Amino acid sequence: MAFAAIKKLFSGVRPIVALFVLLLASLALMSDATHSSTQFGRLYTALLIINALAILLLVGLIIKNLYLLMTGLRQQVPGSKLTARLVILFAVLSVTPVTVVYYFSLDFLQRGIDSWFDVRVESSLNDALELSQASLGARMRDLLRQTRQVSTELSSTPDDLVSLSLNAMRENLDASELTLFSQSGRIIASNSAESTKLVPVRLDETVQARVRQDSQYFGLIPLPDSGLSIRVAVSVPSADPMGESRILQALFGVSDRINTLANNVQQAFTQYRELVYLRKPLKVTFILTLSLVLLLTLLMAIWAAFFFARRLVQPISDLVVGTQAVAAGNYQTQLPMPGRDELGFLVRSFNTMTQKIAMVTDEATRSQRQLAEQHAYLEVVLAHLSSGVITLDVERRLHTSNAAASQILGVTLDAYEGFSLDKLTHEQPQTLLFIDMIYAHLDNHDTEWREEMTFFNTTGRQVLLCRGSLLPATAAGEFASGYIILFDDITNLVQAQRNAAWGEVARRLAHEIKNPLTPIQLSAERLRHKYLGKMNPADAELLDRSTHTIVQQVETLKEMVKAFSDYARMPILELKPTDLNSVIEQVLDLYRHETSNCRFEVMFDQDTPIIEADDGRLRQLLHNLIKNSLEAMGEQADAVLHISTKCMEKEACKFVEIRISDNGPGIPEDVIGQLFEPYITTKPKGSGLGLAIVKKIIEEHGGMIWAENNETGGARIVIRLPVNKQDQNALVPAMKPPGKSDAGHSDAAA
């Protein structure tokens, strides 16, 4: 947290501005320091070092930025070219004017400093100095003369007595200090006007030498307390020829006014002299300061160029990266907002755009998924439709087909998807009639049509109910986007209708015919009984034969009517739990005793469950089938009747399958399809209603039946009965007979 705050404090524009202001301030101080050495003089070196360090820092920063930029350029980082261009532009824009200003400033500086110095000023100051010295010179000579006069008094005074007379002599001379030195410079005695002054002004060796040489000396000396003083030194010869001469030094103060004036002259002269001497270093310093300012400004400008170029280019780089990301398919890209300027607007627009694209993409994905789901849903629906569905495109190519279509047509239509129907007719000639019928409607541009047609394919005669329609156009200017053809195999429906009609006919026939038959028979018997004995033998024989024929034929008719009525009768099933194996066993027992030439093979599934069935009807059914098989085998020597039961589970339906097969001649191929229809029989004496009744019983139980020929010869009847009551409805449409002899099709039951 704290680190982030510090980082925030040291990034951005503020620290740069602060640094720049500080550096400028230090430069200003430095420039000031060159003018007045008192105020900032002591800071000068520190300032110089600070500025030099700042320049080094800036150079380091610029080198780092330059390195980063070069690396960026080499690696083709987005925005680096623009940054380079902006940096060059900024640098040129800042360097050019600054350089011009620098050049002229240098020139002004040189001339400006030179113009401070004037030969006349210098000579005037020299003159002033000389004047001061000269004006004091006269007084100094006067004082020298006075001192010399006084000094003669000391010639004969021994060292230890000198101090007594010095005070009087000093007052006499009006000197501020009077000191007697030995020849070697040792103080013998001293007297000062200021009683507090302990140490007299010493006599330096040069003065001693001058006094030794000229016996006198005079000159000015600056004193720390009293300012300018006149120093006069004279040799005091000893009265004793063998004695050593001594030196008397007298100090005289000058008047305050002269002191002040002389000081002023001295200061002005010294300052001017110093200034003249410092002319060259001053120039160097000014140039140095100016150069530092220039360098600092330039470096700051270049660094600022980097800084601002980066800030300026950052959103553009972000945009480039963002655009690439969007191009690569990442629509969630959101860029940081650079500010409220035009770039900010651009970035905001970009963000809005990516949001919208992401939304649209999501929408598209969702739609696609929905479409796929709907497609899958339709596929499932189509696959489970019992109606055949095919769609064609406008070029009459097969577009879609469902499983039912393939099954009805007996052709694997999936293999022809995308191909013209012509290819289908060419390779599967049995579909020719069907396709021709479709073509006829397409050629007529029928928008809606319906047609029933009959054609023959591998499974035999088929009745199809076809409906066609145009698919709505998807593009402008198109007549239609294709065609959809639905067709149902109504063979079994037609069959069922026919069966129903037969049933009705049979019922009516039974009803209408049965009633007159008994009177006819009774009448014939009465005729015979009444007139047979009364007639001559020839007539009697005729009557006997005729009545016999009538009675016989009436019996036959009665039997026929009974059969019809049995078929037509709509019995009420009495369902109760029935053990199928036991029922079959009981029925078979009857035949085992009656039949000698036939062998019965039984194979029961012991897991066969108890089913709900009408016991009596089942027995009738089994009798019919067994009798049929036995009759078919006739007097065959190796006759074998095989009966098996098996509990099976297929497509979630549990059922019991009963197979009754013989090794007789089998069922002729031409009747195998209509075996269970009324009046279809292979027997010379059959009514053709036995198997029709069998089928009826099975259908009433919700089961199904079909006939097929064994591979090894003989016929086989297969019966399937549902185990559960509720399956009696579900089982029938769900189950399909495996063989091609689909006589007991579920549709018929429906």
Added chain:
Amino acid sequence: MAFISHLYISKVNRVLALWLVLGLVPAAHANGFTIRSVSTHLQDKVYLLDANIDYQFSDSALEALRNGVPLIVLLDIKVEKQHTWWLNQTVAELQQGYLLLYHALTEKYIVNNLNSGAQDNYEQLSAAIHALGEVKDLPILDAHLATDGGNYIVRLRTRLDLESLPAPMRPLAYISSDWRLESNWYEWPLQR
């Protein structure tokens, strides 16, 4: 080893070395401050220091002086107690400043002791410089500060104070050998 390395000195290096010897070393000897002698003695329970220093000012410095630029010479003095196994401990440290100035009106060279304020005037520069080099009875340490019988040394160094030069001269003075005038540290056992 030195012999071998000499043999392998390249031609460039030899030229460089020659230039150094001919050019810089004599120059360094010509100018500069040298401490000739130092001695201490105890008087009235105060250690006093006498020193004799040879001040060889460079021409640049002298020219500046003659043009009214005051020169300040600093005397750094340290009294340290010696430890055998440890760094020396500084007992006293003082700095003595002397100002050398040319007074144009009186044509005198002034030597001003910045610490005491005492001022002497000299007719000639050589006399002033000579006087500057004669340090007499400079009190450096109270005797009670060095009574534990340890070994004490006096370290002395003198140098020209560049910071006191006028600002315009300083940058050049710092980088010029003419202005880098200072003596080495001179060590002397504190005498009782």
